[in-house]
Amino acid sequence: MKFLAEINVMPQKEILDPQGKAVKIGLQNLGINQVSDARIGKHIQLQLEAGSEAEANQIVTDACKKLLANIIMEEFEFKLIQL
Amino acid sequence: MKFLAEINVMPQKEILDPQGKAVKIGLQNLGINQVSDARIGKHIQLQLEAGSEAEANQIVTDACKKLLANIIMEEFEFKLIQL
Numbered sequence: 001m002k003f004l005a006e007i008n009v010m011p012q013k014e015i016l017d018p019q020g021k022a023v024k025i026g027l028q029n030l031g032i033n034q035v036s037d038a039r040i041g042k043h044i045q046l047q048l049e050a051g052s053e054a055e056a057n058q059i060v061t062d063a064c065k066k067l068l069a070n071i072i073m074e075e076f077e078f079k080l081i082q083l
Numbered sequence: 084m085k086f087l088a089e090i091n092v093m094p095q096k097e098i099l100d101p102q103g104k105a106v107k108i109g110l111q112n113l114g115i116n117q118v119s120d121a122r123i124g125k126h127i128q129l130q131l132e133a134g135s136e137a138e139a140n141q142i143v144t145d146a147c148k149k150l151l152a153n154i155i156m157e158e159f160e161f162k163l164i165q166l
Contacts, residue, residue, distance in 0.1 A: 027146055030149050034142050043123075043125060
């Protein structure tokens with residue numbers, strides 16, 4: 001079975017996000033003043049082969065914990081789409 | 084009305100994604116061989132104030148085109164959640 005994993009890795013809520021702050025200021029400089037908060041993270045798409053959805057879930061969790069997210073400063077969430 | 088915009092900015096499909104390639108190799112080095120393709124982009128959360136969903140849609144499209152995405156090399160999509 002082929003799956004597409006759509007993963008979001010975001011800075012944890014308690015942690016300052018200087019990139020998000022820069023984006024907010026950049027938007028204001030462009031005249032877009034309606035934005036009160038901006039947070040920036042990564043969006044990762046993985047295509048993978050797995051025997052079941054549970055196995056795919058396990059592989060993606062593993063990939064996030066070992067490589068894609070720094071779990072001290074970031075949190076991740078993902079959804080799986082069967083292709 | 085308050086909205087949360089969940090934006091994904093990804094490299095266009097025709098464009099090489101060296102960061103994605105590096106992630107694929109990194110996963111293989113960790114023994115995760117089931118991943119056949121990886122693409123890396125940005126995930127951006129904006130909180131904004133708008134009179135209607137159509138107005139929020141317009142503000143976020145504007146922000147993406149003017150600042151958040153380089154539309155020559157990247158594509159963006161987003162969904163709006165009313166808070």
